[in-house]
Amino acid sequence: MSDNNKLKIGIYELTGCAGDALLILDCEMELLDIFNAVDIQSFLMAKSDNIDGDLDVALVEGSVSTEREIEELKDIRKRSSIVVAFGLCATVGGIQARFSEEEWTQNLKEVYGDTEMTHTKAVHSKPIDAYINVDFYLPGCPVGKDQFLNFFTRVVQGAPPESYPVPVCVTCKYNENDCLLNKGIPCLGPLTADGCGSVCPNHDVPCYGCWGPAEGANLTSEYHLLQEKGFDIEAIKKRMSNYSGSKFQEFFEQFKNKESK
Amino acid sequence: MKIVKMKRENLSSFLEAISREAELWAPVKKGVDTHAFQVVKDFSEIDLNYTRTILPPRKILVPSRFNMFQATKTEYTPDFSHVSNKIIFGIHPCDISGLLTMDKFYSYAIEDPYYLESRKKAMILGHSCWPDEHCLCKSTNTHIVEEGYDLFFTDLKDFYLVWIGSTQGDDLIRLVPDLFEGEIADQDIQRFMQWREDRDKAYSSEINFVAMADLMELRYNDPVWAKLGEACLACGSCTNVCPTCNCYNVEDRPVLGAEHSNISRCWDACTLENYSGVAGGENFREKRADRLKLWYTHKLQAYISKYGKPACVGCGRCIATCPVDINIKTVSDSLDGANPDAFWNRLSQEVTK
Ligand code: SF4
Numbered sequence: 001m002s003d004n005n006k007l008k009i010g011i012y013e014l015t016g017c018a019g020d021a022l023l024i025l026d027c028e029m030e031l032l033d034i035f036n037a038v039d040i041q042s043f044l045m046a047k048s049d050n051i052d053g054d055l056d057v058a059l060v061e062g063s064v065s066t067e068r069e070i071e072e073l074k075d076i077r078k079r080s081s082i083v084v085a086f087g088l089c090a091t092v093g094g095i096q097a098r099f100s101e102e103e104w105t106q107n108l109k110e111v112y113g114d115t116e117m118t119h120t121k122a123v124h125s126k127p128i129d130a131y132i133n134v135d136f137y138l139p140g141c142p143v144g145k146d147q148f149l150n151f152f153t154r155v156v157q158g159a160p161p162e163s164y165p166v167p168v169c170v171t172c173k174y175n176e177n178d179c180l181l182n183k184g185i186p187c188l189g190p191l192t193a194d195g196c197g198s199v200c201p202n203h204d205v206p207c208y209g210c211w212g213p214a215e216g217a218n219l220t221s222e223y224h225l226l227q228e229k230g231f232d233i234e235a236i237k238k239r240m241s242n243y244s245g246s247k248f249q250e251f252f253e254q255f256k257n258k259e260s261k
Numbered sequence: 262m263k264i265v266k267m268k269r270e271n272l273s274s275f276l277e278a279i280s281r282e283a284e285l286w287a288p289v290k291k292g293v294d295t296h297a298f299q300v301v302k303d304f305s306e307i308d309l310n311y312t313r314t315i316l317p318p319r320k321i322l323v324p325s326r327f328n329m330f331q332a333t334k335t336e337y338t339p340d341f342s343h344v345s346n347k348i349i350f351g352i353h354p355c356d357i358s359g360l361l362t363m364d365k366f367y368s369y370a371i372e373d374p375y376y377l378e379s380r381k382k383a384m385i386l387g388h389s390c391w392p393d394e395h396c397l398c399k400s401t402n403t404h405i406v407e408e409g410y411d412l413f414f415t416d417l418k419d420f421y422l423v424w425i426g427s428t429q430g431d432d433l434i435r436l437v438p439d440l441f442e443g444e445i446a447d448q449d450i451q452r453f454m455q456w457r458e459d460r461d462k463a464y465s466s467e468i469n470f471v472a473m474a475d476l477m478e479l480r481y482n483d484p485v486w487a488k489l490g491e492a493c494l495a496c497g498s499c500t501n502v503c504p505t506c507n508c509y510n511v512e513d514r515p516v517l518g519a520e521h522s523n524i525s526r527c528w529d530a531c532t533l534e535n536y537s538g539v540a541g542g543e544n545f546r547e548k549r550a551d552r553l554k555l556w557y558t559h560k561l562q563a564y565i566s567k568y569g570k571p572a573c574v575g576c577g578r579c580i581a582t583c584p585v586d587i588n589i590k591t592v593s594d595s596l597d598g599a600n601p602d603a604f605w606n607r608l609s610q611e612v613t614k
């Protein structure tokens with residue numbers, strides 16, 4: 001707590017597009033309330049007099065992709081009572097984490113060759129919970145306004161954050177969309193965490209999973225369903241692993257094992 | 262029960278008259294070949310040539326999310342802003358039966374004012390329909406309703422026969438009595454009887470509902486449940502679209518910059534992963550198979566022992582909705598010993614390959 005009895009908050013960006021940090025600034029109607037309710041100690045995108053001291057809550061956006069970020073993240077953890085994985089990249093690693101260690105090494109070589117890295121060394125991209133304990137996850141690409149404000153307000157009022165994770169299909173049905181999967185369109189709604197308001201199916205566009213994996217997603221069933229609808233393994237893999245970061249890799253490993261057998 | 266006749270061309274004048282009394286809801290086209298109940302201002306939007314809407318009309322009475330209270334640390338104020346005078350026009354018999362099932366459920370042990378207040382202020386104007394390949398209401402005996410509506414319109418091409426089910430319904434007719442005729446000619450009656458006979462013959466799908474309660478018990482440990490669990494995507498769609506599903510979750514939603522929280526009520530679905538989760542991180546039904554078993558035993562068995570009827574009204578929505586063929590028809594058929602060509606049967610071959 002700061003002197004004026006407000007929670008000390010820090011907002012940090014690792015490797016990502018900064019869309020989640022921007023989302024906070026995009027809460028235009030609520031912005032004054034947000035800045036009034038807490039003491040924002042560090043928020044690179046919004047202010048210049050940033051202090052990196054002890055915090056009540058740290059919101060961390062982006063995946064961990066360099067050695068320096070590992071140190072930075074561990075330091076944030078040490079200084080903060082609550083650490084929140086803020087957005088898709090922090091929760092599951094994002095697009096940059098969709099590769100296996102092997103593929104990543106290959107990619108790095110292709111892009112940088114033998115160039116010596118002096119500034120900091122690149123590491124295989126991972127979600128932040130690969131390195132530290134995370135107290136709360138807010139998925140989304142970027143996080144939804146409602147989701148963020150709900151979380152933020154609860155934290156400010158001293159109530160534990162509450163979430164009831166459901167897949168995109170739930171909101172999609174509330175919005176009375178005709179199911180795209182039933183029309184042979186490869187929708188990832190059942191595998192994807194809800195929070196976007198099912199915007200894509202609302203416009204007849206299949207969900208491509210940008211909110212990240214839903215809890216308890218049934219990959220096997222969706223995979224075989226898409227196969228039955230005529231999509232091949234590569235197409236399904238591409239689609240399903242676009243936004244699932246490191247989370248679906250294990251699932252696709254089994255096919256590799258099968259192939260090599 | 263009184264029956265009157267109305268010429269088809271009088272329908273829009275009638276709707277015009279009643280829409281001045283309350284908010285008018287009716288089926289409109291949504292998407293290429295799907296429909297939804299919506300508030301209508303322009304009557305040309307109404308499309309009565311539909312079989313089932315994606316969501317059942319319960320969404321009109323209890324929306325997917327609404328506030329129950331505004332609460333501060335010391336007091337709370339009930340919020341009934343979702344309740345208003347409504348007329349729901351164009352409801353089919355299965356959905357009227359769905360509302361009758363909800364009525365029992367929401368007033369059985371403890372009365373739910375949020376549903377009941379909303380229900381009291383809604384007038385139900387039913388409309389006849391024609392079955393498609395998914396309609397099972399003849400098997401559930403909900404293809405014809407004798408209660409649960411204020412008016413019921415049976416479409417006989419150039420005229421309607423209109424059943425008056427309540428004094429409130431009668432009052433609507435009295436708003437514009439000139440649009441209706443009390444005399445129904447013999448040929449009109451014959452037309453109606455023929456229509457009934459033809460409609461009864463038009464059902465192409467059926468289920469053995471009578472045996473289901475016992476089969477649920479006898480096949481409680483049948484391996485088919487595990488197969489269903491393998492296929493189920495846990496998307497919650499079957500539950501959200503079912504006219505007799507009524508579970509909900511309540512969440513505190515604090516308001517930033519204010520002293521109060523909104524206590525918000527949102528539909529829940531027992532087929533979802535976190536439905537049976539409790540404090541401490543336990544989950545009583547982590548397995549999809551267990552959740553499906555709950556859904557089907559509740560609908561086809563538990564309801565009968567409590568309310569004397571199964572909770573399926575045969576609307577066919579679960580059949581039209583589930584992406585992996587798990588629905589009242591395929592599940593009942595499997596329990597009844599059949600081996601339907603359903604995704605889960607093909608999937609288990611795939612997985613063990
Ligand atoms: S369209 Fe996609 S999100 Fe919507 S119900 Fe179907 S699978 Fe789920």
Ligand code: SF4
Nearest residue numbers: 196200207208210211
């Ligand atoms: S891709 Fe899926 S999760 Fe992302 S906005 Fe579209 S529907 Fe929502």
Ligand code: SF4
Nearest residue numbers: 503573574576577579
């Ligand atoms: S179980 Fe299926 S057919 Fe029966 S009422 Fe529910 S959605 Fe309709």
Ligand code: SF4
Nearest residue numbers: 493494496497499583
């Ligand atoms: S049975 Fe079908 S509709 Fe219901 S939750 Fe499972 S996959 Fe979704």
